[in-house]
Amino acid sequence: MLIISRKDAESILIRPGEDADPQMTLAELFSNGPIEITVFSATGNRVKMGVQAPTELSIWRQDAPKDAGTAA
Numbered sequence: 001m002l003i004i005s006r007k008d009a010e011s012i013l014i015r016p017g018e019d020a021d022p023q024m025t026l027a028e029l030f031s032n033g034p035i036e037i038t039v040f041s042a043t044g045n046r047v048k049m050g051v052q053a054p055t056e057l058s059i060w061r062q063d064a065p066k067d068a069g070t071a072a
Contacts, residue, residue, distance in 0.1 A: 001038075001050045001051065001052045002050065002051045002052075002053075002059050003040070003048065003049070003050050004048075004049060004050075004051065004059075004061065005046055005047065005048045005049075006046070006047050006049070006061075007045050007046050007047075008045040010061070010062060010063065011062040012051065012059055012060065012061060012062065013059070013060045013061075013062060014035065014051075014053060014057055014058070014059050014060075015057065015058055015060070016056065016057060016058070017055070017056055017057055017058040018058070019056070020056040020057070021056070024056065029054055029056060029057075030054065032054060035051065035052070035053045035054075035057070036051070036052040036053075037049055037050070037051050037052075038050045038052075
């Protein structure tokens with residue numbers, strides 16, 4: 001699970017990882033379950049959340065350069 005904090009109007013991107021098989025079907029991708037987002041805390045304009053997703057997907061902060069992202 002990736003733990004990330006976001007402020008008001010900030011976002012995350014979820015997209016295929018570099019090692020994802022482009023022939024993989026959605027059924028195969030989600031065979032172990034859906035993407036799960038859990039909010040751990042919300043204080044002022046900041047939310048701390050956890051994102052659990054298939055390893056074939058990458059999760060990025062919107063403001064981070066591509067090479068600085070973190071895969072879940």
